[in-house]
Amino acid sequence: MTANDYISQKFQSFGISLPEAELLDIQLSSGESADAEVSKSNLTPINVAIVRYIPTLLLRYNSHSVSENGFSRSMSWDTQGIRDYYSMACKQYGLKDELSQKARISFL
Numbered sequence: 001m002t003a004n005d006y007i008s009q010k011f012q013s014f015g016i017s018l019p020e021a022e023l024l025d026i027q028l029s030s031g032e033s034a035d036a037e038v039s040k041s042n043l044t045p046i047n048v049a050i051v052r053y054i055p056t057l058l059l060r061y062n063s064h065s066v067s068e069n070g071f072s073r074s075m076s077w078d079t080q081g082i083r084d085y086y087s088m089a090c091k092q093y094g095l096k097d098e099l100s101q102k103a104r105i106s107f108l
Contacts, residue, residue, distance in 0.1 A: 003027055003046055004034045010050055014078045014085070016057070026053045044093070051089040054082060055098045 001009075004023050011018050018026075027034050030049035032042050058079070083099055090097040 001038050002034065003030065003032045003036045003038055003042070006038045006046060007050060014082045016077055016082070022053075022057070026050055029053070047089065048093050048095070051086060051093060051095060054086045058082070058099070 004027060007023055007026050008018060024034070026049050029052065030042075030046045032046055036042060038046060086099055087097055089095070
């Protein structure tokens with residue numbers, strides 16, 4: 001399976017279909033070519049690139065209903081599922097959870 005196929009299928013499991021430009025963004029940040037075969041040696045960089053892209057993806061597509069020429073089209077994503085996956089993957093890869101809603105206390 002190629003890197004682009006792997007990235008596409010990871011997002012499709014949440015109901016998200018990525019355009020080529022977004023696949024390219026993720027693929028370039030992983031350091032792998034689009035046609036590279038996914039293997040044990042390059043799986044982590046690809047997954048980290050996917051996880052780092054999720055906040056951008058959620059910010060771009062927070063609208064769930066689109067209307068064009070009188071036709072309404074709704075986008076149905078498992079947004080909670082993608083947030084849960086993101087949180088779990090941040091812990092797994094030691095990344096900062098940018099979507100965390102946890103209260104923070106600062107002592108002065």
